[in-house]
Amino acid sequence: MDDARDATGGEGARGRCQKLAKALRGQLAKKAYDALRAHARAFQRREVTTSEFAKVLVECARTGGVTRATAREVIATTPSALDRRRLRECVGRDLDDDAAVKSTREREKKPHGFKTERLGPGLVCLRKFLSVEAQMWLASESFALGESGSDDAARGQGFFAKMGDGTFKLNQGSRGRMILEPDAFPDGILTQMCEDAVAAACAADAEMPTNMNPTTCLVNFYKDGAEFKWHKDSEDPKLVKSRTGPPIVSFSVGLSGDFGYKYSFDDPEHKVVRLNSGDVLLFGGPSRMIVHSVLNVYPGSMPGHLRGKMLNGRLNVTVRDIGCGVIDASQFPAYRVSYDGVQADGNV
Numbered sequence: 001m002d003d004a005r006d007a008t009g010g011e012g013a014r015g016r017c018q019k020l021a022k023a024l025r026g027q028l029a030k031k032a033y034d035a036l037r038a039h040a041r042a043f044q045r046r047e048v049t050t051s052e053f054a055k056v057l058v059e060c061a062r063t064g065g066v067t068r069a070t071a072r073e074v075i076a077t078t079p080s081a082l083d084r085r086r087l088r089e090c091v092g093r094d095l096d097d098d099a100a101v102k103s104t105r106e107r108e109k110k111p112h113g114f115k116t117e118r119l120g121p122g123l124v125c126l127r128k129f130l131s132v133e134a135q136m137w138l139a140s141e142s143f144a145l146g147e148s149g150s151d152d153a154a155r156g157q158g159f160f161a162k163m164g165d166g167t168f169k170l171n172q173g174s175r176g177r178m179i180l181e182p183d184a185f186p187d188g189i190l191t192q193m194c195e196d197a198v199a200a201a202c203a204a205d206a207e208m209p210t211n212m213n214p215t216t217c218l219v220n221f222y223k224d225g226a227e228f229k230w231h232k233d234s235e236d237p238k239l240v241k242s243r244t245g246p247p248i249v250s251f252s253v254g255l256s257g258d259f260g261y262k263y264s265f266d267d268p269e270h271k272v273v274r275l276n277s278g279d280v281l282l283f284g285g286p287s288r289m290i291v292h293s294v295l296n297v298y299p300g301s302m303p304g305h306l307r308g309k310m311l312n313g314r315l316n317v318t319v320r321d322i323g324c325g326v327i328d329a330s331q332f333p334a335y336r337v338s339y340d341g342v343q344a345d346g347n348v
């Protein structure tokens with residue numbers, strides 16, 4: 001509540017905490033506010049267990065006058081990703097708004113009718129895994145973040161870079177990128193979508209690691225015709241050799257694109273998988289360090305349900321588990337992660 005930081009440790013996080021403290025002061029009597037603050041501090045010092053603190057929060061929302069949105073914000077601004085995840089597990093659906101429960105259920109409606117393609121060990125494509133509602137949600141939330149972030153002088157972490165003349169352009173030429181925590185998306189929905197995708201991929205592939213804790217996401221927006229050069233996604237050097245790295249979970253929405261992959265930069269041959277709107281690609285374990293590239297984005301392939309609902313282009317959200325990796329936010333829009341001060345292999 002007091003000293004929460006986001007992945008970038010930037011001004012945005014401080015402002016968010018100040019806003020939260022103001023909301024809590026407005027919703028609680030002074031004594032109750034002080035008690036909640038003391039609890040939050042004790043929880044961060046490990047003097048109060050996760051389930052005790054979760055109970056306090058749910059109770060504040062049930063009888064104490066704290067709105068469920070504010071109680072969720074207390075969790076979202078808790079510094080450790082693991083603590084946030086455990087708190088969410090403890091509170092379950094108790095802090096969901098009725099409307100959010102309904103819309104989450106809509107999105108999660110089973111069966112999605114998705115198809116699973118196992119492309120290699122630890123490499124799985126879930127075809128049409130995202131429902132139409134989930135695709136629309138991911139697009140609208142990503143663009144809301146991409147646009148608001150671009151106009152925030154302190155953070156400057158949206159899809160667009162502001163030019164000297166006040167106009168905006170995509171921060172990587174024909175591609176725009178954001179680096180966020182999954183919690184930047186509301187209500188834990190992206191994390192839930194990611195966990196569902198990992199479960200579905202593990203059911204189809206015994207070599208897909210099950211232990212994936214979403215800590216970071218990279219959001220890319222490609223104009224039609226844009227590409228992404230051949231690269232590997234950064235990984236903890238200790239895991240690179242063990243071939244047990246948790247999967248990258250990659251959601252595609254909007255225009256279709258060709259994803260090329262191979263197992264070594266030197267390999268003259270590569271394979272291609274076409275990623276369409278709603279598909280999810282996972283690469284982990286023996287395939288975690290594949291060399292990959294977006295070879296092209298197909299104009300005119302926008303599905304009808306998204307036409308006019310998102311900028312014409314391809315949106316890709318990769319959700320990652322970077323463990324104890326530290327992102328160097330000063331390098332944005334480049335993505336640089338290091339482990340124990342050593343820059344990870346495969347940075348883009």
Ligand SMILES: O=C(O)CCC(=O)C(=O)O
Nearest residue numbers: 218220233259294316318
């Ligand atoms: O857009 C894609 O499908 C891949 C994106 C990617 O490789 C990355 O963000 O590292």
Ligand SMILES: [Fe+2]
Nearest residue numbers: 231232233292
């Ligand atoms: Fe990548």
